[in-house]
Amino acid sequence: MLKKIKKNHPLADLTTFKIGGSAEYFIEISAKDELKEAFDWVKEKNIQISILGGGSNLLISDQGVKGLVVLIKNEKLSVHGERMTVGAGVSLSKVLSLAINYSLSGLEWSNGIPRATIGGSIRGNAEAFSCSMSDIIETVEVFDIKKNKFEILSCNMCSFGYRKSIFSENKNLIIWETILRMPRKDKKQIEEIVEKNLEFRLDKYPRLPSAGSVFKNLNPEKIKKKNPLFFDREIKDKIGRQGLVGAGLIIDLLGLKGKTIGGAKVSLEHANHIVNTGKATADEVVQLISLIKTQARNNFKIDLREEIQYLGF
Numbered sequence: 485m486l487k488k489i490k491k492n493h494p495l496a497d498l499t500t501f502k503i504g505g506s507a508e509y510f511i512e513i514s515a516k517d518e519l520k521e522a523f524d525w526v527k528e529k530n531i532q533i534s535i536l537g538g539g540s541n542l543l544i545s546d547q548g549v550k551g552l553v554v555l556i557k558n559e560k561l562s563v564h565g566e567r568m569t570v571g572a573g574v575s576l577s578k579v580l581s582l583a584i585n586y587s588l589s590g591l592e593w594s595n596g597i598p599r600a601t602i603g604g605s606i607r608g609n610a611e612a613f614s615c616s617m618s619d620i621i622e623t624v625e626v627f628d629i630k631k632n633k634f635e636i637l638s639c640n641m642c643s644f645g646y647r648k649s650i651f652s653e654n655k656n657l658i659i660w661e662t663i664l665r666m667p668r669k670d671k672k673q674i675e676e677i678v679e680k681n682l683e684f685r686l687d688k689y690p691r692l693p694s695a696g697s698v699f700k701n702l703n704p705e706k707i708k709k710k711n712p713l714f715f716d717r718e719i720k721d722k723i724g725r726q727g728l729v730g731a732g733l734i735i736d737l738l739g740l741k742g743k744t745i746g747g748a749k750v751s752l753e754h755a756n757h758i759v760n761t762g763k764a765t766a767d768e769v770v771q772l773i774s775l776i777k778t779q780a781r782n783n784f785k786i787d788l789r790e791e792i793q794y795l796g797f
Contacts, residue, residue: 488512489525495544495553498536500598502693503766504544505796507534507553514557514573516634516660519627526552534795535658537604538575540597541696545796546766556603558660563588567622568664572603576610579664584674588666590620592677596685597696603659607651608791609644613681614725618644625661626651634660646726647700647791690751692759698773699731699756699788710785732756734786738779745772770797 493510532551558571735755747764
């Protein structure tokens with residue numbers, strides 16, 4: 485395994501943002517024994533370890549990442565009736581394509597999400613169009629760092645919530661594999677929904693490099709409690725899917741669409757996306773995020789919380 489470890493490996497191209505420095509050490513892992521060896525190696529070296537998926541909801545520091553960055557490449561993918569066994573490194577798009585071939589429903593919402601992997605999607609309980617990963621997960625196989633062994637968790641044990649799970653709270657659990665349970669439906673109907681969702685994304689979301697939604701959507705009751713006049717004037721008739729208020733709406737009301745700091749820009753297509761216009765740095769993105777949070781707090785008494793993950797900061 486040690487021969488596979490690379491030094492000063494660039495990471496920007498492994499993210500959808502195309503931003504960030506290099507990993508001090510880097511390795512791609514596709515076998516269970518290699519994952520165990522990697523943790524033994526970092527313990528021996530007394531350095532930190534970071535796990536990388538598809539890089540679709542991630543901002544990496546300009547200074548890079550200290551320690552060992554592990555790219556999970558478990559790409560196991562098979563179908564057994566209404567169940568699919570999927571490695572954490574498999575892309576959502578590949579799973580969706582296979583699901584369509586077998587007339588399996590449950591991932592139609594994911595069409596068009598760039599470079600997302602199953603592992604990352606489970607960790608953040610990815611969702612869209614009132615559907616989420618947790619709807620179709622039966623079990624998740626994880627490597628428990630503290631116990632130094634692999635275990636299988638049921639869906640109920642994963643503590644799924646809005647854009648979160650036990651894996652986003654407990655960094656000792658590394659997602660390795662999952663079993664998805666997806667009901668069979670009419671293939672033509674599945675394809676129609678998939679196409680419709682893709683058209684929506686192409687129409688509403690930016691084409692420039694981004695990390696997807698920067699901030700989590702908001703509970704309308706919390707907005708109403710803190711700022712009832714603002715809620716009645718601007719929010720009460722604009723509550724979206726799942727009964728939440730879109731963070732993009734708040735940013736738009738602040739007049740920040742198109743706001744730039746260096747190469748980082750609040751998207752004109754969707755205000756909850758920050759795009760890399762060409763040479764944006766992580767520092768510029770962080771400054772823009774800080775500006776948005778400050779203005780939301782000062783103007784509307786709203787605390788925006790990041791959905792985007794930080795690595796190397």
